[in-house]
Amino acid sequence: MKKILFIILSVALFTACERKIDEFKVGKGSANFTTYVAMGNSLMSGYADGALYQTGQKYSLPNIIAGQLALAGSGNFVQPMVNSEYGVAYPGSQPKLVLGYSSSPCQPGVISLSPVRSEGTMEPLQPVGYPVNNLAIPGAKSFHMLFPGYAQFNPYYARFASSPTNMVVQEIAPLNPTFFTMWLGDNDVLSYALTGGVGDTLTSPAFFQTAMGGVLTALTANKAQGVIANIPDVTAIPYFATIPYNGLVLTQSQADSVNMAMALYQLPFHYTAGPNPFLVNDPTSPHPMFKVRQMQAGELVLMSVPQDSLKCMGMGIINRVTFMPYPIPTQFVLTSDEVYKIKTTTAAYNQILAGLATHFEIGLVDMNSKLTDIQKGIVWDGVKLNTKFVTGGAFSLDGIHLNPRGCAVAANYFIDAINAKYGSTIPQVNITSYPGVTFP
Amino acid sequence: MRPIINQKKNIMRRITTLLLFFCLAATTLFGGGYQVGLHGVRNIGMGLIGTSLSYDASSLFYNPGGAAFVNDKWSFSGGVSLIMARGTFQAKNANYQATIKHELNTPFYVYAAFKPTKNLSIGIAVNTPYGNRLAWEDDNGADWKGRFLIKDISFKAITYQPTISYKFGDVFGIGAGFVYTTGTVDMNKSLPFEGTSGEGTLNVKGSTQAYGFNAGIMIHPDKGWSIGIDYRSKIEMKVKGADATFTVPQSLSTNFPANNKVDVMLPLPANLDLGVSYEFGKEKQWMIGVNLCYVFWSTYDSLVFDFETKTPVVNRTASPALYTDQMIVRVGAQYKAGKVVTLRAGGYYDPSPVKSDYLNPQTPSLTEVGLTCGVSVYPFKGFSVDAAFLYLVGAQRDGTFSPDNFAGTYRTGFYIPAIGLSYSF
Numbered sequence: 001m002k003k004i005l006f007i008i009l010s011v012a013l014f015t016a017c018e019r020k021i022d023e024f025k026v027g028k029g030s031a032n033f034t035t036y037v038a039m040g041n042s043l044m045s046g047y048a049d050g051a052l053y054q055t056g057q058k059y060s061l062p063n064i065i066a067g068q069l070a071l072a073g074s075g076n077f078v079q080p081m082v083n084s085e086y087g088v089a090y091p092g093s094q095p096k097l098v099l100g101y102s103s104s105p106c107q108p109g110v111i112s113l114s115p116v117r118s119e120g121t122m123e124p125l126q127p128v129g130y131p132v133n134n135l136a137i138p139g140a141k142s143f144h145m146l147f148p149g150y151a152q153f154n155p156y157y158a159r160f161a162s163s164p165t166n167m168v169v170q171e172i173a174p175l176n177p178t179f180f181t182m183w184l185g186d187n188d189v190l191s192y193a194l195t196g197g198v199g200d201t202l203t204s205p206a207f208f209q210t211a212m213g214g215v216l217t218a219l220t221a222n223k224a225q226g227v228i229a230n231i232p233d234v235t236a237i238p239y240f241a242t243i244p245y246n247g248l249v250l251t252q253s254q255a256d257s258v259n260m261a262m263a264l265y266q267l268p269f270h271y272t273a274g275p276n277p278f279l280v281n282d283p284t285s286p287h288p289m290f291k292v293r294q295m296q297a298g299e300l301v302l303m304s305v306p307q308d309s310l311k312c313m314g315m316g317i318i319n320r321v322t323f324m325p326y327p328i329p330t331q332f333v334l335t336s337d338e339v340y341k342i343k344t345t346t347a348a349y350n351q352i353l354a355g356l357a358t359h360f361e362i363g364l365v366d367m368n369s370k371l372t373d374i375q376k377g378i379v380w381d382g383v384k385l386n387t388k389f390v391t392g393g394a395f396s397l398d399g400i401h402l403n404p405r406g407c408a409v410a411a412n413y414f415i416d417a418i419n420a421k422y423g424s425t426i427p428q429v430n431i432t433s434y435p436g437v438t439f440p
Numbered sequence: 441m442r443p444i445i446n447q448k449k450n451i452m453r454r455i456t457t458l459l460l461f462f463c464l465a466a467t468t469l470f471g472g473g474y475q476v477g478l479h480g481v482r483n484i485g486m487g488l489i490g491t492s493l494s495y496d497a498s499s500l501f502y503n504p505g506g507a508a509f510v511n512d513k514w515s516f517s518g519g520v521s522l523i524m525a526r527g528t529f530q531a532k533n534a535n536y537q538a539t540i541k542h543e544l545n546t547p548f549y550v551y552a553a554f555k556p557t558k559n560l561s562i563g564i565a566v567n568t569p570y571g572n573r574l575a576w577e578d579d580n581g582a583d584w585k586g587r588f589l590i591k592d593i594s595f596k597a598i599t600y601q602p603t604i605s606y607k608f609g610d611v612f613g614i615g616a617g618f619v620y621t622t623g624t625v626d627m628n629k630s631l632p633f634e635g636t637s638g639e640g641t642l643n644v645k646g647s648t649q650a651y652g653f654n655a656g657i658m659i660h661p662d663k664g665w666s667i668g669i670d671y672r673s674k675i676e677m678k679v680k681g682a683d684a685t686f687t688v689p690q691s692l693s694t695n696f697p698a699n700n701k702v703d704v705m706l707p708l709p710a711n712l713d714l715g716v717s718y719e720f721g722k723e724k725q726w727m728i729g730v731n732l733c734y735v736f737w738s739t740y741d742s743l744v745f746d747f748e749t750k751t752p753v754v755n756r757t758a759s760p761a762l763y764t765d766q767m768i769v770r771v772g773a774q775y776k777a778g779k780v781v782t783l784r785a786g787g788y789y790d791p792s793p794v795k796s797d798y799l800n801p802q803t804p805s806l807t808e809v810g811l812t813c814g815v816s817v818y819p820f821k822g823f824s825v826d827a828a829f830l831y832l833v834g835a836q837r838d839g840t841f842s843p844d845n846f847a848g849t850y851r852t853g854f855y856i857p858a859i860g861l862s863y864s865f
Contacts, residue, residue, distance in 0.1 A: 021530040021836065021851045023537065071535070099691070113691050382588030382844040383632040393632065427535040430585050432632075439635050439689035 026071045029424030031225050033074040037133050037177035038062030039145070039168075039219065040184045044136030045156065046079070048396035048403055049115075051087030051096035051122075052138055052156065056396075059404030059434060062134050062181055064411040068426050069179070079134040080160040082123050089122035090155040097397035099390070099440055106312030113440075115390075115397040125155050132160045135171055141187045141203060143211035145169050169218035180219050180226035181414055183367070185212065185353070189345050190234045190400075196302055196331035197338035205348040212352065216360050227363035227417045230350040232371035235300060235339055238389035239399035241375075243301040248276040248316055261318055265325060269294050278316030279327040280335070292327045298336050303389075303399045305332040363421030365413050380409065380431045393436045408434040474572045474595075474803050475709065475735065476547045477768075477790070478830075481519040481860030485814015485828035486772025487786020489731040491715025492668035494613075494658060496862050497551035500565040500603045503670040503715070504615025505656035507553055507561040507605035512822065512864035518550040519826065519860020526854065527574070527804060531585060532840070532847035538584050540804075540852075541575040541592075549860075559608070565601040565617065569672075570708045572803055583639075587630040589844050590802040597623040597677065597708065601654055616655040623648050623677045625704060631696075635689025644702055644745070646682020650675045652708075664719045666729075674710040674739055678703065684747060686754075694751070701748035709763075710736040723776075731770040737763035737793035760843055763793040772812070779821075784814040784828070792837070799839025804850040806835040814858075822865045830856040 038044050038061075045052060046060030057063065057079050066077030082088055086095035100116035103109065137144070137157045144150050145168040151161035158164070162171060188203035203211075219226060234240065250258065252273040262269050267290060269279075278301065282293035295301075305328060309315035319326035334342070350368055357364040374394055377386040385406070386392040389399055394406035402410060408431040415426050480498035483490040490502030494509035497517045527540035553563030575592035576584045584591065598621065605615030624647040631640035656670035680703050686696035717729030740763040746756040772786030790808040792799075799805070814828030832854035840847035 021528050021537065021849050024530065024533075024535040026535065101691075379843070379845045381585055381846050428531075428533045430531070430534060430536055432585050432588065433582060435634055436632065437634070439633060440691045 024427050025425060026427060027425040028072040029419070029422040031072075031418065031422035031424050032178040033069040033072050034178045035133075035176055036062075036066055036069050036074045036077055037172065037175050037180045037219070037224075038065075038136055039172075039180060039182040039215065040136040041140045041187050042136070042138035042401060043186060044181075044183050045134065045138050046136075047138045048398070048401045049096040049098070050094065050396075050398040052082055053085050053087050053096050054082050055085060055404075056096075057081055059407050060134065060136075061183070061402070061407045061410050061414070062136065064408055064429055064434075065181060065414050066133075068411070068415060068429060072424060072426055074179070077133045078130065080128045080132045084121060084123040086118060086120035087122045088125055088155065088159070090125045093122065093155075095120055095122055099397065099437065101440070104308050104311045106308070113390075125158065127158065128160050130160075131162065131171075131175065133175065133177075135160075135168060137168065139187060139191075140168070140184070141191065141211075142185045142208055142215065143203065145184070145215045146211060169215055172218050173221065176222060177219065177224045178222075180224055181228070182215070182219065182226065183229040183365075184215065185231050185349055186234065188349065189231060189342055193234050193240065193334060193338075193342055194302070194304070194400075196329075196333050197335070197341070198331050202341060202345045205345065205352060208349055209352045209356075212356055216356055216362075220360050220362070225362065225422065227365060227414055227421060228353060228357055229365040229367040229414070230353045231346050232368045233343060233346055235334065235342060236371050236375045236387055237400055238387055238392065238395050239303045240300045240334065241387060242303055242389040242399065243305065243310075244275070245295040245297060245299045245301060246275040246277045247301065247310075248278050249274065250276055258318060261323065265290060267292070267325065276317075279325055280316075280333050281327045281330050290325045292325050295333070296336060298339060300334040300339060301328065302332045302334070363417045365417040367410070367413065370410075370413050374409075378409070383432060383436075385409065390437055397437065403436055404434040405431055405436040474805070475570055476568060477788075478521040478547045478856065478858060479549050479567050479569065480517065480551075481521075481826035481828045481858045482517075482784065482814065482816060482862065483772075484521065484830055484856075484858050485784035485786070485812055485816075485826070486729070486774055487731075487770045487788045487810070487812050489715060489717070489729045489770045489772040489786060491656070491670050491713040491731050491733075492658070492666040492717040492729055493715070493727075494666070496864060497553040497563060497565075498549070499605075500551050500553055500563045500601065500617065501549070501567055501569075501654070503656035503658055503668040503713070504603045504605050504617050504654055505613045505658035505670070506668055507563060507603060507615050508555070508559055508607035508613045509658060509660070510553060510555070510561065510864070513555050515553045515862070515864035516551065517826075517860060517862040518548070519858060520546050520548040521830075521856050521858040522546055523854060523856050527850060527852040529576070529586070529801065529804070530849045530851075532838070532849070536585055536848075537579045538576050538586070539579055541577050543573060543575065545571070545573050547571065553603075559606055561603075561605040561615070563603050563605075565603060566598065567601075568596070568598055570597040570623075570675075571595055576801060583630070586801040586846055587639075588632050589629065589800060589841065589846055591628040591630060593625070593627040593802060595623065595625045595627075595706070597621050603654070607658070611660050613658040614656070615658075616653060619652040619654055619673070619675065621650045621652065621675050621677070621708070623650070623679070625679055625682065625706075631686075631688065633688055633692055635691075637689075640686065640688035640692070640696065642687075643685045644682050644704065645685075646679040646702075646704065648677055648679040650677050650708075664724065666715075666717045666719075668713070668715040670711075670713045670715075672711045672713075674736065675708040677706045677708055679705075681748070695753050697749045697751065697754070700754065703744075703746040703748075705744045705746075707739045709739050712736070725776045727774040729772055731768075733768040733770065735766050735768065735793065738765045739763075740793070760798060762795055762798050764795065766791045766793045780818050782816040782818075782824075784816075785812065787811045794839070796837075796839045797842045799837065799850065800841035800844070800846065801850075804852065806837045806850060806852050808835060809833040816862070823863045824861070826860045826862055828858045830854070830858070832856070
């Protein structure tokens with residue numbers, strides 16, 4: 001009897017020790033990931049915190065995807081690496097932003113946490129000297145890819161262009177890609193938005209279609225498979241969504257004086273204690289002298305607005321030196337007309353991209369609706385992410401580009417789209433192992 | 441009249457045996473699942489049943505109404521279970537695995553009952569009916585993926601239950617105990633805010649005490665038959681003013697006051713148990729029994745943390761648990777193979793109170809199916825060495841803790857050896 005009991009116990013002990021769950025099975029489905037190439041703009045290049053620097057590139061969206069595709073037979077993914085943690089030096093470039101302490105001139109001694117330029121040696125602009133798989137170029141629009149000699153205008157392309165007279169699409173064929181991801185076309189609308197709608201133009205949807213068609217033709221020339229992402233509504237990103245249109249906070253006595261001044265200037269604006277709309281230019285105003293109006297809900301103040309002028313000089317209300325109405329200059333504001341143009345153009349682009357994805361039989365990542373989700377707030381593994389500047393956890397300190405954790409989330413969206421299109425089982429990445437914003 | 445020499449020998453035996461109990465009680469640790477069913481090595485051997493039994497002092501816990509039916513004037517029992525927990529986690533849609541670190545959890549019990557008269561029994565039960573202790577580790581030595589939910593938790597509760605039991609003749613008995621519980625909690629998690637020296641962390645550490653009761657009825661309607669009903673009340677474990685220690689980057693310290701206090705509220709569910717058993721065969725060699733245990737889990741609606749110093753990011757949080765009431769089914773049998781050896785076997789089905797969209801790594805509760813066996817050896821009359829073995833059939837479950845979007849598959853396996861001593865005279 002005891003012997004039998006002993007045998008039963010031994011067997012039970014032995015079997016209880018091995019209790020592993022079956023591991024995730026990676027499969028490539030109908031896709032061929034052998035040679036992976038990425039195309040796009042700064043969002044795909046690893047650009048973050050206002051610079052292209054080494055750690056940003058290590059956590060670039062396509063590099064994160066490449067790490068997972070490597071589990072399904074993808075080869076080496078080469079990027080045009082910057083050997084500096086600060087950025088690439090060229091006329092007008094600045095080192096990356098970090099969170100630091102700063103104070104505004106009108107409030108000496110009041111120190112606040114905000115992005116400041118770091119100090120360090122940037123890499124001199126020079127060709128990397130090797131072919132790369134990540135063809136993403138900060139600043140590039142759709143049609144720039146078909147622009148001969150684009151390297152002479154864009155230093156980031158100059159770093160890896162195989163010839164100074166090349167079109168970017170000419171870099172594709174020598175790589176012989178079997179698989180690609182592309183997120184391109186944001187700058188066709190973003191460049192316009194970043195200048196407050198006055199320093200650039202929106203690419204017309206017809207031209208956008210031609211250019212995108214051309215790029216995809218080049219990418220799929222050798223029957224490469226791939227996935228493209230559509231264009232998010234750029235007005236949702238922190239760069240446009242951080243400073244509210246009614247960010248002018250007044251006390252009752254301040255509001256009283258402003259109201260008296262406005263009466264004096266015969267401007268029909270009334271101010272109250274608490275938040276009030278900023279003043280902006282309005283060329284259509286009937287007023288003989290002051291072509292200004294109050295901002296309306298839905299209009300946006302850009303993060304590039306000079307904060308010191310806003311805080312100390314009366315920008316957006318009344319100039320503290322001249323006591324004249326002081327509208328926020330046009331290049332720092334998106335009016336409702338401009339926001340409308342941005343939104344309708346983005347919608348037109350996305351319709352075109354959906355059509356192209358069908359036509360070229362490739363996958364599509366609906367990054368536009370994903371950004372809407374993030375705007376409302378998402379959570380992964382207990383990490384809450386949203387589009388709030390700095391605290392939202394997904395965007396880098398420039399308010400435009402994703403930080404590594406944001407890139408990891410976007411990479412998972414791409415991976416989901418790849419798996420859906422090609423029946424593959426590429427594992428998602430663990431977003432908790434990617435850094436967010438670093439606080440001092 | 442017994443010879444005097446024998447009486448002396450008996451007294452010596454009694455003293456040594458009682459000393460053994462104290463040694464056992466003094467050296468044990470404790471822990472286990474959130475509700476632990478291991479309260480008597482003999483009971484563990486027969487599928488954890490006990491509500492309709494009155495063989496020994498464990499009745500004080502299983503059914504105070506049965507304690508008066510124990511024949512001996514004095515009865516003692518004590519024991520400990522060794523939980524060798526093993527659990528793994530596989531993330532959904534990802535090549536990621538983590539493991540619950542091997543830690544020995546040792547729920548224990550000590551029961552002592554005394555019968556001043558034939559129909560009256562008084563006693564005390566000390567045991568560990570609730571607890572939770574685990575620590576997660578990434579299989580590749582990296583930071584565990586669920587660290588923003590929980591890194592490790594140790595929740596320990598010990599109950600002290602003075603009990604009185606009375607039987608009316610040989611058919612009907614009632615009993616009740618006052619339950620005094622002490623509890624400690626110590627948990628760690630990470631916060632998704634990085635500084636130059638790593639991520640933020642939160643440690644919560646505190647202790648509390650709470651009260652409840654345990655009351656039961658025992659009926660012996662006919663020869664061999666026994667019916668027991670027992671109710672153990674809910675116990676509100678409210679840890680007031682536990683130490684909440686935040687470690688965050690310096691620039692965030694105003695939002696996370698370093699030495700905060702927090703109130704943590706965790707209800708221990710009420711139980712309503714019904715047991716039926718039947719003794720038969722030559723000299724009642726055989727016993728079979730069944731227990732239905734209804735656990736009022738739905739009282740655990742959410743885990744509330746209410747911080748004393750509040751900031752925009754540190755305030756009152758209620759993490760939903762949304763447990764549902766469950767019925768545990770237990771069956772067991774006992775066979776007296778003579779004067780020296782008693783054999784037991786049983787099994788039980790303990791469905792998880794956690795819904796699939798609230799399954800979380802803090803309490804990865806899986807539906808359990810357990811098979812048990814046990815043996816008692818009597819070197820002399822009244823004294824037994826009890827051993828039992830519980831084998832938890834491997835279970836696997838997919839789930840997501842939706843408030844934190846933490847998804848994956850959990851698998852657990854346990855084997856629990858238990859050893860105890862019983863002595864009655």
